[in-house]
Amino acid sequence: MYRKYFNMIAIALAIIATVVIVHNGCQQSKDLVSGDVAEKVYVKPGTYDDFYLFTSGGFSGHVGVYGLPSGRLFRVIPVFSQDPEKAWGYSEESKPMFITSHGFVPWDDAHHPELSQTDGVPDGRWLFINGNNTPRVARIDLSTFKTAEIIEIPNSAGNHGSPFITQNSEYIVASTRFSVPIPNKDVSLSSFKENFKGTLSFIKIAKDGAMNIEFQIIVPGFNYDLAHGGKGPSHGWAFFTSYNTEQANTLLEVNASQNDKDFVAAVNWKKAEEYIKQGKYKTFSSTYFNNRFDEKKHMGISEKRSDVKVLIPSECPGLIYYLPTPKSPHGVDVDPTGEYIAAGGKLAAVIPVHSFSKMMKAIENKEFDGEVDGIPVLKYESVMAGEVKNPGLGPLHTEFDGNGYAYTSSFISSEIVKWKIGTWEVVDRIPTYYSIGHLCIPGGDSRKPWGKYVVALNKITKDRYLPTGPELTQSAQLFDISGDKMKLLLDFPTIGEPHYAQAIPADILMKNSKKIFPIEENGNPYSTKAEKDARVERNGNIIHVYMSTIRTHFAPDNIEGIKVGDEVYFHVTNLEQDWDIPHGFAVKGANNSELLIMPGATETLKWLPMQEGVYPFYCTDFCSALHQEMQGYVRVSQKGSNVELAWGTGK
Amino acid sequence: MNSKSKILLVIASLLLLLTFLFPIWSINLEAPQYPEGIGLKIWINQITGLKPNDLANINGLNHYIGMKEIVPDAILELKIMPFIIVFMIIFGLVTALTGKRFLVYLWIILFFILAAVGLYDFYMWEYDYGHNLNPHAAIKIPGMAYQPPLIGSKMLLNFNAISMPDIGFYALAFAVILAIIAIIISKKTISA
Numbered sequence: 001m002y003r004k005y006f007n008m009i010a011i012a013l014a015i016i017a018t019v020v021i022v023h024n025g026c027q028q029s030k031d032l033v034s035g036d037v038a039e040k041v042y043v044k045p046g047t048y049d050d051f052y053l054f055t056s057g058g059f060s061g062h063v064g065v066y067g068l069p070s071g072r073l074f075r076v077i078p079v080f081s082q083d084p085e086k087a088w089g090y091s092e093e094s095k096p097m098f099i100t101s102h103g104f105v106p107w108d109d110a111h112h113p114e115l116s117q118t119d120g121v122p123d124g125r126w127l128f129i130n131g132n133n134t135p136r137v138a139r140i141d142l143s144t145f146k147t148a149e150i151i152e153i154p155n156s157a158g159n160h161g162s163p164f165i166t167q168n169s170e171y172i173v174a175s176t177r178f179s180v181p182i183p184n185k186d187v188s189l190s191s192f193k194e195n196f197k198g199t200l201s202f203i204k205i206a207k208d209g210a211m212n213i214e215f216q217i218i219v220p221g222f223n224y225d226l227a228h229g230g231k232g233p234s235h236g237w238a239f240f241t242s243y244n245t246e247q248a249n250t251l252l253e254v255n256a257s258q259n260d261k262d263f264v265a266a267v268n269w270k271k272a273e274e275y276i277k278q279g280k281y282k283t284f285s286s287t288y289f290n291n292r293f294d295e296k297k298h299m300g301i302s303e304k305r306s307d308v309k310v311l312i313p314s315e316c317p318g319l320i321y322y323l324p325t326p327k328s329p330h331g332v333d334v335d336p337t338g339e340y341i342a343a344g345g346k347l348a349a350v351i352p353v354h355s356f357s358k359m360m361k362a363i364e365n366k367e368f369d370g371e372v373d374g375i376p377v378l379k380y381e382s383v384m385a386g387e388v389k390n391p392g393l394g395p396l397h398t399e400f401d402g403n404g405y406a407y408t409s410s411f412i413s414s415e416i417v418k419w420k421i422g423t424w425e426v427v428d429r430i431p432t433y434y435s436i437g438h439l440c441i442p443g444g445d446s447r448k449p450w451g452k453y454v455v456a457l458n459k460i461t462k463d464r465y466l467p468t469g470p471e472l473t474q475s476a477q478l479f480d481i482s483g484d485k486m487k488l489l490l491d492f493p494t495i496g497e498p499h500y501a502q503a504i505p506a507d508i509l510m511k512n513s514k515k516i517f518p519i520e521e522n523g524n525p526y527s528t529k530a531e532k533d534a535r536v537e538r539n540g541n542i543i544h545v546y547m548s549t550i551r552t553h554f555a556p557d558n559i560e561g562i563k564v565g566d567e568v569y570f571h572v573t574n575l576e577q578d579w580d581i582p583h584g585f586a587v588k589g590a591n592n593s594e595l596l597i598m599p600g601a602t603e604t605l606k607w608l609p610m611q612e613g614v615y616p617f618y619c620t621d622f623c624s625a626l627h628q629e630m631q632g633y634v635r636v637s638q639k640g641s642n643v644e645l646a647w648g649t650g651k
Numbered sequence: 652m653n654s655k656s657k658i659l660l661v662i663a664s665l666l667l668l669l670t671f672l673f674p675i676w677s678i679n680l681e682a683p684q685y686p687e688g689i690g691l692k693i694w695i696n697q698i699t700g701l702k703p704n705d706l707a708n709i710n711g712l713n714h715y716i717g718m719k720e721i722v723p724d725a726i727l728e729l730k731i732m733p734f735i736i737v738f739m740i741i742f743g744l745v746t747a748l749t750g751k752r753f754l755v756y757l758w759i760i761l762f763f764i765l766a767a768v769g770l771y772d773f774y775m776w777e778y779d780y781g782h783n784l785n786p787h788a789a790i791k792i793p794g795m796a797y798q799p800p801l802i803g804s805k806m807l808l809n810f811n812a813i814s815m816p817d818i819g820f821y822a823l824a825f826a827v828i829l830a831i832i833a834i835i836i837s838k839k840t841i842s843a
Contacts, residue, residue, distance in 0.1 A: 577704035
């Protein structure tokens with residue numbers, strides 16, 4: 001009896017002791033940043049970082065550009081969200097970039113930046129990123145750091161599983177998070193199993209980067225989550241995770257967490273190309289938009305498209321296979337050799353790793369375990385290469401260092417777990433502060449990672465920074481992975497909510513960076529290529545102001561004869577041909593934004609004067625010693641007034 | 652003149668052709684805001700920027716202090732100089748052909764006269780641009796002139812102007828040295 005109590009007390013004490021030790025351990029490791037760390041992240045003033053880091057802005061809809069190892073932010077690229085600073089979505093030229101089948105959509109939720117690749121290696125031409133809410137994919141030109149194209153994805157809802165690239169940038173793949181009726185129609189939500197479908201989209205990338213929805217595959221109505229292209233031996237395949245194979249349409253946190261295994265879908269896209277060539281596709285009519293920003297014209301052009309080629313798996317044998325994967329898998333990541341496919345089973349106790357060669361053998365031997373809507377389900381044991389035991393709680397994403405190790409983010413246990421490919425043993429783990437989502441090793445999803453750092457992208461910061469009220473910054477943390485043990489080097493705040501990020505050596509990008517747009521190549525129909533061409537034209541109540549800027553004046557800077565009720569377009573051309581000399585343009589009472597015009601570019605601001613009077617305009621970018629003198633006036637007269645149209649500078 | 656001297660003179664004459672391929676003078680401007688450099692290159696027949704657009708950008712900067720715009724097409728010297736160079740090449744080749752020593756002397760003397768006149772003209776051109784300022788300029792500093800140095804460096808407000816001969820000039824200098832050597836060698840042969 002007493003012995004029993006004694007045992008219980010002993011156990012209780014042991015638990016308390018463990019908690020205290022673990023607690024102190026955590027306290028300690030939070031502060032444990034060893035001596036030479038500052039040196040490793042210190043980039044001397046006037047010197048450059050080694051890597052560019054592109055972070056998704058999440059709900060900000062932008063992309064953040066940081067330097068590594070310093071963590072310094074030096075650019076925010078507006079993509080899916082309007083940005084009055086750069087007039088993105090406010091200037092007449094950029095408005096077409098926001099057109100969708102739902103009209104002008106000024107915001108989106110941007111999750112996964114993906115660099116273009118050549119031979120499986122990031123090449124620095126473009127950065128792609130998905131718009132989650134109104135399904136879209138954007139392409140950013142990395143010579144201008146400007147959004148060059150946005151394509152809408154038809155037959156999709158919740159474009160989460162994108163944009164993941166194939167080895168030679170043949171395709172960007174995209175999968176629907178939400179299954180929906182395809183084509184969309186008014187049905188009962190409880191008819192999910194009957195009416196709801198998912199799509200896997202393949203977006204072709206042309207030589208000049210232009211995107212086109214090449215084909216879509218209709219798949220069973222699950223939630224499709226993330227994806228990755230195969231590489232090396234698995235080049236020609238793409239892998240997509242799915243969850244909610246229970247096909248619940250309500251209370252998914254419970255109802256979609258019942259099955260022990262969901263699926264990784266393996267798609268043979270080379271086979272798909274053959275089927276397309278043979279004409280074994282259906283044509284679905286659906287409206288979607290492709291918006292391209294013409295760099296020579298400095299303007300976006302929105303093009304309405306319809307019809308998309310669709311493949312039905314049951315009619316296309318060998319197109320797609322399901323790999324059973326525990327449990328509600330999130331990320332699906334292919335190692336640099338292209339042989340191993342790691343899935344982050346976010347509710348699983350292990351990280352399952354599939355083998356591409358075993359998968360091919362299992363397909364050959366037809367080692368199936370049933371099928372779903374004509375898609376063969378392969379036997380788990382036949383495709384599984386190994387399971388990483390004790391990977392932390394809530395494993396989500398895996399990146400690779402190119403030296404035989406993988407790094408998995410574990411959200412619930414808030415840590416990065418390093419494991420060895422082949423033996424599947426965990427060799428190191430390090431806490432993150434707090435609740436890591438994605439992680440990023442430069443080139444870490446490519447054939448040639450630059451395995452020097454891993455960046456943790458955290459959802460929660462709590463006590464890591466000075467408090468800023470209820471809404472706190474989200475953050476990235478930089479770890480040195482050049483040794484056996486991961487070492488925390490730096491915390492730095494991020495814009496919006498960073499989901500995924502990608503990094504690339506600076507020297508690949510910086511040599512391509514443009515300094516100006518040559519004025520002689522400016523093809524904007526409203527450009528003013530020389531000051532002598534500056535003028536004002538009236539066409540009914542439409543006024544076109546052809547305006548030039550050069551240090552330090554506008555031409556014209558005095559305009560009279562504008563009347564209430566006129567629709568005024570200021571077409572402002574920056575004649576500067578010098579690096580880092582943009583001019584701004586802001587006019588009092590504008591209901592949209594300023595303009596910020598790069599050297600050699602033309603941008604247009606629409607202005608509707610409501611009341612008579614005199615309205616000043618000025619340059620908003622401190623361009624020179626006489627920047628404060630760079631200003632002008634517009635005289636607005638009442639409707640029907642006989643004030644003549646007149647303009648000039650220095651008269 | 653012996654054949655060695657003649658060959659040297661031919662080489663000297665042909666060296667002048669390099670002035671069509673390389674600038675004769677350069678003016679580099681250094682300022683904190685221009686870490687990438689900005690400057691002018693002066694050729695026998697044109698004035699260009701160190702980089703594309705530098706000339707326009709320098710004109711843009713110069714308007715603040717009231718300096719005249721540099722318009723290469725309006726500079727007479729740039730139209731004449733190519734003919735002078737071609738004349739000197741032909742003169743040199745003819746001299747080599749005839750082998751008359753006094754023609755070599757004449758060639759060298761003419762060369763020095765042209766060089767002196769050229770440098771004087773360049774100096775006056777710099778003087779004019781540096782002193783003849785628009786009275787309505789935004790930036791006026793009493794007593795301040797913006798004449799770049801003929802050779803060497805000088806602070807002009809925030810810019811350090813460095814003026815130096817360029818490859819074309821060195822080709823000219825080398826040509827005249829070769830001509831002098833040609834004379835010396837031919838003398839030796841006579842005395843021997």
